[in-house]
Amino acid sequence: MNPSGTTHDRDRASDLVDAMSIEQRIGLLLHPIVILPDDPDASSGFGGPSMRELIVDHGIRFFALGALPDPQTTARIIADLQTLARSSGPRLPIVFSTDPRHSFVQNDGAAHRAAGVSQWPENLGLGAIGDEDLVRRYADIVRRDYLAMGIRMALHPQVDLATEPRWGRQAQSFGSSPAETSRLLEAFLDGLQGSELGPESVAATVKHFPGGGPQLDGEDPHFPYGREQVYPGGNFDAHLEPFRAAIAAGTAAIMPYYGMPVGLVVDGEEIEPVGFAFNRQVITGLLRERLGFDGVVLSDFGLVTDIEIAGKPFPARAWGVEHLSEIERIARLFSAGVDQLGGERDTALVRRAHDEGLLAAADIRRSAIRIVRLMDALGLLDEDVTPSTSVQLPRAGDQELGEQAQARALTVLRNGPDSAPLLPAPATARVHLVGLDEGALPDGWSAADAATADFAVVRTGAPFEHRDHFFLESGMQQGSLDFPQETVDRILELTLTLPVVLVVEMSRPAILRPFTDRVDAILADFGASDRVVLRVLRGEVEAEGRLPFELPRSMAAVAANHSDTPDDTADPLFPAGWRVSLPIAEGVSL
Numbered sequence: 001m002n003p004s005g006t007t008h009d010r011d012r013a014s015d016l017v018d019a020m021s022i023e024q025r026i027g028l029l030l031h032p033i034v035i036l037p038d039d040p041d042a043s044s045g046f047g048g049p050s051m052r053e054l055i056v057d058h059g060i061r062f063f064a065l066g067a068l069p070d071p072q073t074t075a076r077i078i079a080d081l082q083t084l085a086r087s088s089g090p091r092l093p094i095v096f097s098t099d100p101r102h103s104f105v106q107n108d109g110a111a112h113r114a115a116g117v118s119q120w121p122e123n124l125g126l127g128a129i130g131d132e133d134l135v136r137r138y139a140d141i142v143r144r145d146y147l148a149m150g151i152r153m154a155l156h157p158q159v160d161l162a163t164e165p166r167w168g169r170q171a172q173s174f175g176s177s178p179a180e181t182s183r184l185l186e187a188f189l190d191g192l193q194g195s196e197l198g199p200e201s202v203a204a205t206v207k208h209f210p211g212g213g214p215q216l217d218g219e220d221p222h223f224p225y226g227r228e229q230v231y232p233g234g235n236f237d238a239h240l241e242p243f244r245a246a247i248a249a250g251t252a253a254i255m256p257y258y259g260m261p262v263g264l265v266v267d268g269e270e271i272e273p274v275g276f277a278f279n280r281q282v283i284t285g286l287l288r289e290r291l292g293f294d295g296v297v298l299s300d301f302g303l304v305t306d307i308e309i310a311g312k313p314f315p316a317r318a319w320g321v322e323h324l325s326e327i328e329r330i331a332r333l334f335s336a337g338v339d340q341l342g343g344e345r346d347t348a349l350v351r352r353a354h355d356e357g358l359l360a361a362a363d364i365r366r367s368a369i370r371i372v373r374l375m376d377a378l379g380l381l382d383e384d385v386t387p388s389t390s391v392q393l394p395r396a397g398d399q400e401l402g403e404q405a406q407a408r409a410l411t412v413l414r415n416g417p418d419s420a421p422l423l424p425a426p427a428t429a430r431v432h433l434v435g436l437d438e439g440a441l442p443d444g445w446s447a448a449d450a451a452t453a454d455f456a457v458v459r460t461g462a463p464f465e466h467r468d469h470f471f472l473e474s475g476m477q478q479g480s481l482d483f484p485q486e487t488v489d490r491i492l493e494l495t496l497t498l499p500v501v502l503v504v505e506m507s508r509p510a511i512l513r514p515f516t517d518r519v520d521a522i523l524a525d526f527g528a529s530d531r532v533v534l535r536v537l538r539g540e541v542e543a544e545g546r547l548p549f550e551l552p553r554s555m556a557a558v559a560a561n562h563s564d565t566p567d568d569t570a571d572p573l574f575p576a577g578w579r580v581s582l583p584i585a586e587g588v589s590l
Contacts, residue, residue, distance in 0.1 A: 013372035017365060024090045025368040027059025031298060032345035035066045036077050040084060046309060048345060051081055056088045058347045064155060065098045071116045071149050071393040078150035093380045097153035102142055104527040105171050105507060107475040109222060117145045118398035125409030125526030127175035128545035132187035134405060139191025141398050143202045148391040152378055153203045157188050159242035160211055162549045164563035166218025168476040171507035175548025176566040176576055178238045182245035189249045197252060199379030205298055206246040208257030209287060211239025214564035220476045221258035227319035229259030233562030236264060252374055253296040256283060260319040274320030277303055283337035296370050301343030304329050314471035331358035339367035406528035410536050411545030412580040414522040422499050422520040424539025424585045435459035440530035442538060455499040458491055462510040481511045482555055488514045495519060503533055509551050513573055539585030546579040
């Protein structure tokens with residue numbers, strides 16, 4: 001399926017690009033991150049130039065949005081910037097893009113916590129529910145919210161398989177199963193793009209090709225120590241499966257991962273150990289020629305320029321080609337088959353690569369045509385691209401649907417012995433809360449100290465090793481899955497006094513072995529408010545979730561795991577798909 005919905009001989013996009021100057025074509029090839037200023041002459045963020053300079057002087061027409069004001073203000077600012085773009089240079093509109101904005105995780109390099117829109121579980125939670133109709137409806141809500149704000153491109157969904165338990169980017173994946181990920185992805189694309197791209201679509205960017213799960217020791221390739229991607233189980237093809245589904249469903253764009261494959265052989269050919277976006281074997285040979293993708297390839301962000309933000313280093317993720325100069329990196333990316341440079345805003349660097357004979361004019365033209373075809377398919381060349389500023393978000397009913405999904409995604413792992421289950425808890429109770437807001441307590445429950453409470457509810461995040469040398473590093477949950485001993489001791493001490501319900505927020509797996517013989521009930525949470533968690537514990541709504549990945553028994557089992565193989569740890573404590581049914585209390589509803 002051609003994601004642009006156009007023919008590829010002579011078309012409107014070719015005519016438009018051929019009428020542009022080389023500078024205007026280059027402006028289409030960059031996709032920087034901006035913080036929307038109310039004043040177009042103010043900095044666009046990170047000490048960078050103003051939006052007016054980027055749009056008028058540099059001709060840039062794609063922007064990834066960082067932190068945003070409220071939806072109505074966002075729509076107004078975007079409308080003003082569209083007017084500016086339509087009156088300058090090639091008169092092309094702007095395509096604004098964004099990472100996910102409808103869940104709980106706040107990580108500037110991956111996702112934004114919901115603000116001004118309905119709040120849903122992370123994609124892992126949608127994977128735990130496994131309901132493709134729900135995923136389609138969720139994606140449709142995302143689409144309508146983005147359209148209301150003037151956002152026409154999603155830098156998601158993420159379809160990496162959660163095969164390495166330590167990897168820090170699992171929250172935005174659907175889980176470890178290639179088949180389930182593909183099934184839910186198809187529903188998501190249907191809700192976001194529709195059967196084909198059009199004026200009511202939001203363009204999807206499926207990532208991270210060819211699958212970003214199997215990182216060496218689970219380390220994140222945003223950082224130099226995490227650059228290596230390995231396939232000890234020989235399961236490269238399993239990670240490709242969701243991308244085959246994405247291409248068949250007509251995804252508008254695909255984003256390669258930062259990772260650098262080590263020891264990877266595909267169809268008898270050894271793959272060069274350089275970052276995937278720099279790798280012509282992977283982007284042109286595999287993605288373009290073998291898989292037949294002819295949409296936009298947007299590089300992941302920050303592959304060219306070494307920078308420092310907030311006093312912290314952030315080296316370019318040019319893994320395997322660190323020795324190349326900035327213009328040599330640019331040339332290598334476009335030669336590999338990339339169309340747009342994520343996170344880059346320096347058009348002069350691209351022009352230098354061209355003027356010095358490193359970047360062919362034909363490659364610039366080829367990518368510019370693909371990009372304008374995407375604009376055309378979205379109806380942006382004909383339609384009024386000014387968003388309405390009168391829409392109130394979230395829409396009536398959307399937040400309720402989001403909360404229902406939060407509840408459904410909760411996964412009960414343990415509920416005491418069969419003869420004496422703790423849950424559902426009684427309608428009237430004194431509850432000792434740890435890590436939850438007392439204001440979320442439902443009617444009939446009151447807060448109490450451990451000495452007088454009927455039971456305790458402890459909410460905690462999955463463990464990780466805090467790191468903070470590189471920019472963004474503090475937001476990436478990496479390292480050991482073992483809870484710190486002081487956390488274990490604190491929770492187990494409570495069990496000496498009263499029954500305990502442990503709720504673990506799982507952006508990735510956790511080693512729960514210290515708790516399974518002592519804690520009365522354990523739930524996995526993939527994005528839910530305190531209010532929703534407490535109502536599930538009281539039996540007001542069913543927790544339907546099944547584990548979207550296995551929970552390992554020990555870190556020794558994790559270390560021995562094949563990082564590219566789904567659910568591969570020995571004797572997992574809870575296997576993928578595990579669920580304990582929790583009865584619903586009579587006469588209540590969420």
